[in-house]
Amino acid sequence: MRADILESALRLFAAHGFRGTSLQDIASDVGCSKASLLYHFTNKDTILSELFAPIGQEFETLLQRLAPLQGEEAARAAVAGVVDMSLRFRRQVKILLLDVDALLDHPELPCVDDVTEALVDAMVGRVPEQEPRVAGWMALLGIFLTTARGVAIPDETMRAELTSGAFRTLGLSS
Amino acid sequence: MRADILESALRLFAAHGFRGTSLQDIASDVGCSKASLLYHFTNKDTILSELFAPIGQEFETLLQRLAPLQGEEAARAAVAGVVDMSLRFRRQVKILLLDVDALLDHPELPCVDDVTEALVDAMVGRVPEQEPRVAGWMALLGIFLTTARGVAIPDETMRAELTSGAFRTLGLSS
DNA sequence: GACAGAACTGTCCGATCGGTCAGTTATCGT
DNA sequence: ACGATAACTGACCGATCGGACAGTTCTGTC
Secondary structure (H helix, E strand, C coil), X not given: CHHHHHHHHHHHHHHHCCCCCCHHHHHHHHCCCHHHHHHHCCCHHHHHHHHHHHXXXXXXXXXXXXXXXXXXHHHHHHHHHHHHXXXXXXXXXXXXXXXXXXXXXXXXXXXXXXXXXXXXXXXXXXXXXXXXXXXXXXXXXXXXXXXXXXXXXXCHHXXXXXXXXXXXXXXXXX | CHHHHHHHHHHHHHHHCCCXXXXXXXXXXXXXXXXXXXXXXXXXXXXXXXXXXXXXXXXXXXXXXXXXXXXXXXXXXXHHHHHHHHHHCHHHHHHHHHCHHHHCCCXXXXXXXXXXXXXXXXXXXXXXXXXXXXXXXXXXHHHHHHHHCCCCCCCHHHHHHHHHHHHHHCCCCC
């Protein structure tokens, strides 16, 4: 039942945003009462946090895997890892874009300001060289956009194309 | 008074999103009653529309100026024009990112789907060649990100850097 | 069958939302 | 000074929100 609630919440949040989805909307979609939601989850924010928790965990492990790497190798691994992550967490990403400010205070989400600065760097052409975290976030936010409007990227070909595109944006040869 | 309301609404919408800003918030910021807002504007949506109307108008004139151009010249002019526009309409852009879905139905906003498709093309490395409108939108949405979190781009140097960065993203020599 | 505890629900609550409206105040041409 | 009109407001409305809570149903154990 918890899983059903999370699934419905994920789909509805991705479709209409966090603020655009009420507890009653989720309850109707699940097929239970609103009170039942609040039995399994302490409040609406908790549902959202639980949806984003895996992202934070996976990103931390990704960073650990990137830590020993350096230079171009680190940037390549960061981009590849983030492309994979953002495609798998496509709906969470869409929620993020639909209702950014509602999520900024959630501790599960790593700092968004860093992402923005990194993206500005990337747009200006200054590619961060020694910090894979920044490169990863930049690519992550870039992919965010492609997934935000529900653009379908189902197959491996498209995934590879996206990766090489991100490489090119980073100034790396693909 | 209308101008005061629009100014407050623009600042608050950009800070907390459209849904995150109530009429009472705007009224308190302006220093008048909520009812006064609805005397000058028929409803909340109208305030938003009025904030975005200039963007649509300016973009149309930009497109007309780009119409006779072709090839690289068209792409260059499109990027330069859009960079300029998006910097001047920075706060509207931030509203767009903070509450995308609330704005999709507003006729004043040109089609967002086209923007997304163009951005996907750009990320994958397929730069549109013959349609300056698409290239322009892609660059516009790219700049959107830099302005979304209130990153300060005050001086001409930074503006030129952004333009050349967009050129590079488009695969053009700067 | 008796019981315990988990699962679930109907109902109510205070707060807040966008919006309406009758009535008041300020402004201005005459 | 006065009437007309624009500008503005306080009070109120229905709807909806997230959440609280007492009470009911389901499920498994002995």
